[in-house]
Amino acid sequence: MSSWLAEAAAVFAKDWRAELxxxxxxxxxxxxxxxxxxxxxxxxxxxxxxxxxxxVLSAVLWLILLxxxxxxxxxxxxxxxxxxxxxxxxxxxxxxxxxxxKLAYGLVLLLALEAITTPLYLAMVQLPVASPGLLVTVLxxxxxxxxxxxxxxxxxxxxxxxxxxxxxxxxxxxxxPLLVMAVALTRQAVSGEPxxxxxxxxxxxxxxxxxxxxxxxxxxxxx
Amino acid sequence: MKTLLAWILWLWIALVIxxxxxxxxxxxxxxxxxxxxxxxYFHVPMAWTSFVAFLAAGVFSALYLKRREPRRDAAxxxxxxxxxxxxxxxxxxxMIWAKIEWGEFWNFDPRQTTxxxxxxxxxxxxxxxLAVADHETxxxxxxxxxxxxxxVAPFLFFVAPRVLGASLHPEPVINAERELKMDPAVxxxxxxxxxxxxxxxxxxxxxxxxxxxxxxxNGLEA
Amino acid sequence: MDxxxxxxxxxxxxxxLAVNLIIWTGLFLYLLRLSKKVRAVEQAAPEAxxxx
Numbered sequence: 050m051s052s053w054l055a056e057a058a059a060v061f062a063k064d065w066r067a068e069l070x071x072x073x074x075x076x077x078x079x080x081x082x083x084x085x086x087x088x089x090x091x092x093x094x095x096x097x098x099x100x101x102x103x104x105v106l107s108a109v110l111w112l113i114l115l116x117x118x119x120x121x122x123x124x125x126x127x128x129x130x131x132x133x134x135x136x137x138x139x140x141x142x143x144x145x146x147x148x149x150x151k152l153a154y155g156l157v158l159l160l161a162l163e164a165i166t167t168p169l170y171l172a173m174v175q176l177p178v179a180s181p182g183l184l185v186t187v188l189x190x191x192x193x194x195x196x197x198x199x200x201x202x203x204x205x206x207x208x209x210x211x212x213x214x215x216x217x218x219x220x221x222x223x224x225x226p227l228l229v230m231a232v233a234l235t236r237q238a239v240s241g242e243p244x245x246x247x248x249x250x251x252x253x254x255x256x257x258x259x260x261x262x263x264x265x266x267x268x269x270x271x272x
Numbered sequence: 273m274k275t276l277l278a279w280i281l282w283l284w285i286a287l288v289i290x291x292x293x294x295x296x297x298x299x300x301x302x303x304x305x306x307x308x309x310x311x312x313y314f315h316v317p318m319a320w321t322s323f324v325a326f327l328a329a330g331v332f333s334a335l336y337l338k339r340r341e342p343r344r345d346a347a348x349x350x351x352x353x354x355x356x357x358x359x360x361x362x363x364x365x366x367m368i369w370a371k372i373e374w375g376e377f378w379n380f381d382p383r384q385t386t387x388x389x390x391x392x393x394x395x396x397x398x399x400x401x402l403a404v405a406d407h408e409t410x411x412x413x414x415x416x417x418x419x420x421x422x423x424v425a426p427f428l429f430f431v432a433p434r435v436l437g438a439s440l441h442p443e444p445v446i447n448a449e450r451e452l453k454m455d456p457a458v459x460x461x462x463x464x465x466x467x468x469x470x471x472x473x474x475x476x477x478x479x480x481x482x483x484x485x486x487x488x489x490n491g492l493e494a
Numbered sequence: 495m496d497x498x499x500x501x502x503x504x505x506x507x508x509x510x511l512a513v514n515l516i517i518w519t520g521l522f523l524y525l526l527r528l529s530k531k532v533r534a535v536e537q538a539a540p541e542a543x544x545x546x
Contacts, residue, residue: 201420205413209403219400219417222393223424226386226432254427261423268337269416272408275526282522286515293511307503475525482532489539 060150097176103240126207144267179241318362325355330422333415350480
């Protein structure tokens with residue numbers, strides 16, 4: 050058990066060290082998110098106080114995160130294929146540890162993205178937050194689901210052609226239920242009016258995706 | 273023998289058609305066109321059969337991942353294609369009915385939306401198959417995606433419509449067990465129709481698999 | 495079900511019923527013919543090729 054944890058941690062550490070050297074994914078995610086954010090806030094204006102404001106802005110926030118993820122996360126496994134470290138990785142780590150390590154790495158990327166994007170976003174559109182605790186929880190739970198689904202799809206896409214678009218095509222139908230729930234809960238966190246869905250379905254969906262990913266990953270990773 | 277079974281299926285579905293359009297009553301509560309509510313006898317079995325097809329695809333794919341026999345993967349592909357066909361029919365029949373009853377093709381109804389998502393998911397399955405050149409890799413990755421569908425499809429077909437938005441106008445549910453006060457004649461036709469179309473699916477599926485086997489045998493791999 | 499006492503709605507339903515039965519029977523016969531053709535190819539093949 051402890052060696053499994055060590056393997057997962059090692060994968061995570063390796064990816065982070067490589068990332069900090071080039072800062073490629075961070076830059077891609079960050080640049081994409083901030084650019085989209087600026088465009089959106091310029092187009093919509095400070096509508097945070099208006100009646101439809103919270104609904105629209107909650108949806109747009111998650112769209113920004115989704116598209117940023119689509120821009121930055123497919124590379125999770127593509128780098129391994131391109132630099133031919135994939136074989137070494139297959140020998141060195143058990144598949145579930147590898148999946149967990151990659152998931153953690155993607156999750157931290159998304160959380161960092163959210164931490165930078167969300168306050169900026171709220172400030173630019175002047176959206177007050179009724180319950181910050183719920184907002185943080187929803188952002189975290191959504192990021193977990195996003196990262197888990199993205200990790201599994203990324204390993205499939207790394208072995209195919211037309212990776213960028215294929216990633217989005219495979220990922221979106223899976224993610225829409227998650228996103229709809231996250232948007233509804235974000236609106237509740239921001240405006241205070243209760244959504245017709247609680248946190249539980251969101252967490253359960255995250256759990257299902259993680260379990261499915263853990264079970265399928267070995268077959269997807271090993272030929 | 274097989275021909276006899278086929279003719280029994282013909283009779284079964286013929287009886288369902290007669291039951292739907294003549295014997296069973298139209299659904300109560302639909303003012304715009306009470307008789308047009310008979311679309312439900314087609315709409316619901318299509319949706320149910322589509323779900324069964326996607327489940328079958330997931331099962332065949334799981335079996336393929338256990339033992340890499342190409343015919344299992346071919347069975348999964350056939351199931352997805354048929355599932356998409358039945359699902360599309362369910363969607364279109366629902367939209368026609370919605371247009372007649374409520375004046376709009378698209379109603380932002382949770383069930384309508386999640387069915388579209390399910391169809392997108394399985395269309396993505398076919399796209400994935402096109403994007404991988406190597407046969408073995410293609411089968412393996414597609415199988416993984418279809419097994420993933422065993423989590424996604426039940427969620428989209430049955431859980432999501434209840435979780436996401438009870439505030440929209442009610443739509444008849446797919447599983448008849450919820451309707452406690454349903455007219456027994458309506459229930460009869462719905463259930464026997466669902467069973468009949470499921471049987472039809474399995475027949476079409478086996479034909480598809482046999483065709484694929486012939487193609488494989490002659491080196492015409494898809 | 496005396497034809498003279500059927501109203502417009504019922505006649506329409508009967509027509510749709512007939513059309514549905516025709517469509518279904520057509521599809522059915524197509525599937526049956528396809529099944530026979532496939533069986534023919536399957537039975538011809540074992541004699542034709544000896545490859546695994």
